[in-house]
Amino acid sequence: MTPFQSSGPVVGSDTPGLRPTAPSAPQSTTPFSSSGPVVGSESPGFRPVPPVAPQTYIPEASGFRPAPPARFNDPSVPPPPTSYAPPNAGPFPRFPTPQFSSTQPPPSRAPFAGQPPFQPPPAQVPPPQLPLHLQQQIPLVPMGSPPQNVNYAPASTNVAQSPSDSSFPAPRPNFQSSFPGYVRQQSSADSQAPPIHSPFPTKQGGAPFQTTSSSPLVAHQVGYVASPFGFQSRDHLQHPSSGPPVGAIQSLVEDFNSLSIGGSIPGSIEPGVDLKALPRPLDGDVEPKLFSETYPLNCGPRFLRLTTSGIPSSQSLASRWHLPLGAVVCPLAESPDGDEVPVINFASSGIIRCRRCRTYVNPYVTFTDSGRKWRCNMCSLLNDVPGDYFAHLDATGKRVDLDQRPELTRGSVEFVAPTEYMIRPPMPPLYFFLIDVSVSAVRSGMIEVVAKTIRSCLDKLPGYPRTQIGFATYDSTLHFYNLKSSLTQPQMLVVSDLDDIFVPLPDDLLVNLSESRSVVETFLDSLPSMFQDNLNLESAFGPALKAAFMLMRQLGGKLLIFQNTLPSLGIGRLKLRGDDQRVYGTDKEHALRLPEDPFYKQMAAEFTKFQIGVNVYAFSDKYTDIASLGTLAKYTGGQVNFYPNFHSAIHGEKLRHELARDLTRETAWEAVLRIRVGKGLRFTSYHGSFMLRSTDLLALPAVDCDKAFAMQLSLEEALLTTQTVYFQVALLYTASCGERRIRVLTAAAPVVTDLVDMYRLADTGAIVTLLSRLAIEKTLSSKLEDARNSLQLRIVKALKEYRTLYAVQHRLAGRIIYPESLKFLLLYGLALFKSTPLRGGYADVTLDERCAAGFTMMILPVKKLLKLLYPNLIRVDEHLLKPSAHDDLPSIEKRLSPSAASLDSRGLYILDDGFRFIIWFGRVLSPDIAMNLLGPEFAADLSKVILSEHDNEMSRKLMRVINRLREKDSSCYHLCQLVRQGEQPREGVLFLSNLVEDPIGGTNGYVEWVLQIHRQIQQNP
Amino acid sequence: MGLNLIFWILCFFVDLALLSSNFYQLVILSDLEADYLNPYESTSRINFLIVPEFILHGVFCALFLFTWHWFLFLVTLPLAIYSAKLFKEKKHLIDVTEVFRALSAEKKIRLVKLGFYLFLLFVVIFRVFTAGMILFYSSKFGELDIRSSFLQF
Structure with missing residues (x-):
């Protein structure tokens, strides 16, 4: 057997350069065949990060504990060196309100605009309810939601009780003072609140809230309602109490409005009515401002986003937060010019870290003992300051060299790692x-x-x-x-x-x-x-x-x-698999989305072990088993680029651009990532493409700016004693220049004791990212339908929990309520339902595309994911017809909601989901435009037409628009796909399936979805 | 009679082997959790043991069946069926890429098995003693030489 063929059947016409192998080669090379991979052997490349590795938690010494609370709690304590903290953000319990009231007032009214209780509706679907809302608050018992009925009268009795209630939360007084006009209503509403939530954490763990039984006060209120059930009670109550004074209506309306300004109270929608009033994220993803304003020293939201920046103080509170609790980390996110992450070299003193919990020095550590010691913010241990790092403290406790120390003023820094952080020379x-x-x-x-x-x-x-x-x-x-x-x-x-x-x-x-x-x-x-x-x-x-x-x-x-x-x-x-329709809907369905041969998982594990990252480019027109191939990328921090039915004439440019980006973007080699969190909390599960090397260490052979990792958090202790929780992400990697570096991202978040605060500080983008990753992982172990159902259940549970907080004081029985911060959750949930990895069943998406999209969505950063879920739809024909020479991008950037209702068959639209442009030609679009844009091919089958620039102003203009849109996101190349209205089935597959607000193929439209969720929220558990 | 004793002593050692194998795997998993071992090492060590353990358990179960120990056969049967099912679905080995996700479940399974084998060990020890007692009891009534020589053998 000669392992070598010296001939070249494969060698083509111009082969002079390729000499056949020298016959001596086999002898010299055969020894290599024996040196197969040694499975399981400990290799030098194996545990590259001893310094980061053993993270042991030693229980905090009780003597240390009081320090941080004192710092945050009590402004009267002589100022410890908290100079970095702005004065208004100091005492924790007060923190949200000032910001809120000053920054938020008018916008948060938005969800109420056009909603029945506050303005007489023109013609809403359930007409009998609305007059009731307006005329008489007391007897209103809308259909089918008994326990939420509360009278207005009991509210005043509550006011009487409120002063005696010592658990009255501190933030509220501030709040009132910022709205002097609403003090009365405010206090009456608030006084109801404490009795409602306070019994919770202590009395009933995570049990669903029953308003009628949870507190005596509420039970008392219910007593005012003649009968809590259904229509009889409405009839019964309607007559005797008709016509309350007008003033009462007014005050009630104000009450509600004022609360909505505060932002802690729901947006709400009347179900089944106004499609236009439903919230839509047409401005794209909005990063939670409040959080970064409160803690200006935190790393930017492009690096780290928490699903809620209010960390629950107890396990029982955490269990009532039904959404995922965790973070999305994009450690190498691209920084805008001028905001690069500073690189710091502690040449002589070594990297300053806490000697117990191994936390890196960060803006939240405090220096004491005139600068000779520093206190770790995570574990409160007092560490010595190395001699080289010593600096005196000024009168306020600040280090005098603070302005020369970016690691003490910025949440995102990079340290140059000395040789202790290497187990071999940087590769x-x-x-x-x-x-x-x-x-x-x-x-x-x-x-x-x-x-x-x-x-x-x-x-x-x-x-x-x-x-x-x-x-x-x-x-x-x-x-x-x-x-x-x-x-x-x-x-x-x-x-x-x-x-x-x-x-x-x-x-x-x-x-x-x-x-x-x-x-x-x-x-x-x-x-x-x-x-x-x-x-x-x-x-x-x-x-x-x-x-x-x-x-x-x-x-x-x-x-x-x-x-x-x-x-x-x-x-x-x-083997060829996945074309057997009968497997779908059975318990074996998920196996199709898993690698068929264990070889792929083994190889992936070996690759990670030896610091090899794999990127898979797949091109086939037929089944290539992306589920198996993608596994290689999944466990090595790589990505899957799938070009179904690749043809160089059509997809060549896309491949060129994406491969070029893959090769030229800044890459972090042989990296490991760990996220630390303060005492009492622990990251329990990680989601994304990486391999876990120990319980909390993510091995990433090659990682770059387009990868994000999600992780879930849980409370280890029943109660958190601190007021603030710190997070620190550390990515140890080899930069391309050969320097070993540690990127450290630090963030602080307040601990809250109230579910309302958790909701108020929630971040929809991070929640949706985590939910999508959980749902995709679920498709790997169960049916698509199960994955969708569990996703829906989570949303329903979360909103139900929220409802129990508010439905009692506001007569919202017929309405769906949600916090301002989660107003897009429903829509993104619906979009997730319709996303490629979760959509439909066998016939809706080919197996390869489904798996490829799943792998892609598992690594997307928040912003890109949200755009993929809820694509941009913009109309361009008006812009093209405009004679103006220059392009004013803002005018064409007006986003429309992706639904058939926004489409006009006379128009030309671009749908941009962040990965491609789908250009939709309306049926009665003026033939001039089509001719100008497509040239002589305008009548041809659009699936074969490639958009290119023609020699006329209109075509040039369109190309300029497209290029402008492309420039905004360089992480992938947006391929233009053209589709004509009514061109089936292509239109359906390409375009209509992306109109997430429309009911397509048995899925819900936005309105039906909201109604369905609403019904499920109303159902008793 | 002596055969019976030998049978139970054999059972004792088989059970001891199963018990120690499970204990060893449990220790490895705990080490993995505490980051004393890397996932590659620990999964390869555990996976090396899994199939032999399954076979040994199958033999154990079959031994009870062929010696008409109905009760113990029925006690060991469910675990044998469970193991066979895992093997058939190719889920018996620990997957190195997902080991941390499965860690707590795997530990729990091994803990339950450990308890099960411990229980069996007590039963078997008891049977060894009964078999021995019968041996000595009956040995009082003659044929001592034959039996003792058998024991020496």
Whole structure:
């Protein structure tokens, strides 16, 4: 058996450069075949971060404990060195209100606009209710929601009780003072609140709230209602108490409004009515401002977002927060110019860390003992300040050198790590390309695009002059390329023994790019022509993967796989599956979305172990089992780029752009990420693409700015004793320049004792990101329907819990209420239902697309995910017809809600979901426009038409608009897909399925969805 | 009679092996949780033991069936069926990529098994003693030489 073929069946017309392998090669290389991967052996690359590793929690010494609370609680305490904290943010309990009242007032009225109780409606669906709302508050018992009925009268009795209630929360007085006109109503409303929530944390753990039984006070109130049930009571009450004084109505309206200004009270909608009044995130994602304003030293929200920045103080409170509690971290998020993360080198003193909990020095640590000690903000331990780091404190307790210490003033910094943070010299950036050259790859033109793109990126690869590069191609055999710098032409080595993979040359297959530049260029120039006559159908993907692993094992790096067909030869061969419709809806359905062969998981684990990150580019028009291939990326911090039905003429530009970005963006190599959190809390689960190396250490062989990681938090102790919780993300990585660095992101969040505060401080973007990741993970272990149902259940539970907080004081029985901060949760929930990974069943999305979208959504940062879920729809034909020469982007950027109602068949629309543009031509769009934009092809089948610039003003204008939109997000290339109204089934698949507000194919529209959620909220548990 | 004693002593050692295997796996899992072991090492060590353990348990179960110990057979049967089911669904091995997600469940399973084997151990020890007692009891009535020689063997 000769493992080598010295001939080149694969060598094409211009092969002079590729010499057949020297016959002596086999002898010299056979030893390698025996050196297979040693499974389970401890390798040097294995535990690279001893300094970060053992995080042990020693119970806090009780003597230390009082310190932080004192700092935040009591402004009268002589000021400890909290100079960084702005005075108005100091005492914690007061913090939300001042900000809120000053920043928020008018906008938060928005959800109430056009809603019945406050303005007489023109014609709403349940007409009998509305007059009731307006005329008589007391007897109003809307249909079918008994326990929420409360009289106005009891409120005044509550006022009498309120002074005696010692648990009256501190924030409220502030609140009242900022709205002098509403003091009375405010106090009456508030006085109801404490008895309602306060018994909760102590008395009934996470049990659903029963207003009628939870507190004697409420029970008392119910007594005022003649009968809490249904229509009889309404009839009964209507007559005797008709016509309360007008003043009462007024005050009630004001009461409600004033509360809404405060923002802690719900937006609300009358169900079943006004589609237009429903909230829509047409301004895109809005980062929670309140949080960053309260803690200006926190790292920016682009790095870290908490699902709620009010951390629950007790387990029972946390269990009533039915939404995920956690964080979304994007450690390498791109920084806008001028706001780069500062790099700090503690050359001599070493990196300052708490000696117990290993927290890095951050803006929230306090210096005491005239600067000789510092107190860790996480564990309150007093640490010594190293001599080199010592600085005197001024009169306010601030260090005098504060302005020269970015690590003490900014939440996001980078430390240069000394040698203790390395277990080997920092690796050079390494790129290895594994390219499928079977017949389908040749035909689709993929090889040519890839080769040209790589060649054009050679100058821009990070890490010059250390960058290493290597190539291998495969069909039914494996081809390696000797790129030794002394050669003038690359040398091709063919291995055909797939059962016993070995690497034919010890060195020179992975070369230094700057040394072998000319050989690499020659290789890339000849690669497309080398295989242009290849007729090989097979794909020895598994063996090629093993070979690449053996090559890269020494250094690690990034492996880019270009796969065009289903792996068919050798280890890791895959079967055709997923076209059996009967599997859907059964318990075996989820298996289709899991890797078929354990080989892929094993390889992924091995790759991570040796610091190899995998990015998968898949191109097939047929089934390629993305579920299996994507596993390689999932556990190595990589990504899956899927180009179904790839054709270079259509998708070439997209591939070019995305591959170029992959190769040139700043990448963090051999990274590990850990997030620390203060005492009493613990991160329990992590969601995204990485591999866990220990319970809380994420191994990321290669990570970049387009990856975000989500994690969930739980309380370890029944009660938190601190007032503030700190989070610290640390990413230890090797920068492309060869420097080992630690990126440290620090954030603080207040501990709250009230569910209302948790809701008020919630961040819809982070919640939706976590919910989507949880739902996608659920599809890997159960049916799609189960995943959707559990998602819906969570939303319902959360809103139900919220309702129990408010429905009693405001007669909102017929209304759905939600906090201002979560006003888009319903819509994003609906959009998630209709997203590619969760949508429908067998026929709605092909299995590969579903899996690819799942892998993509698991790594998306918050903003991109929200845009994908709720795409932009903009109308452009009016802009194109306008004679003005310059483009005023704002005018065309008016977002429409993605529903058929916003479409006009005379218009031209662009739907932008962050990954592609779908350009929709209305049926009666003026033929001029179509002709101008598409040229002579305007009447042709649009699926084959590629949008290109034509020689007329209108076409140029459209291209300018598109380019402007593309510039706003460089992380991927938005491919233009054209579709004409009424062109079925293409319109349905491409365009209509993205109109998330419309009922399509058995799914709910926005209004029905809201109604359905409302009904479920109203149902008793 | 002596055969019976040997049978129970055999059972004793089989059960001891199963018990210690489970204990060892539990220790590894705890080490993994405490970050004393890396996931690659710990999963390969555990996975190495799983199939032998299943086979041993199957043998254990079959031994009771063939010796007509109905009660113990029925006691060991459910675990044997459960193991066979796991094996058939290819879920018996610990997946290194998801080991932390499955950690608590795996620990719980092993803890339950540990308790189960401990219970069996007591039963078996009791049977060993009864078998021994019968041996000595009956040995009073002659045939001592044959039995003692058998024991020496």
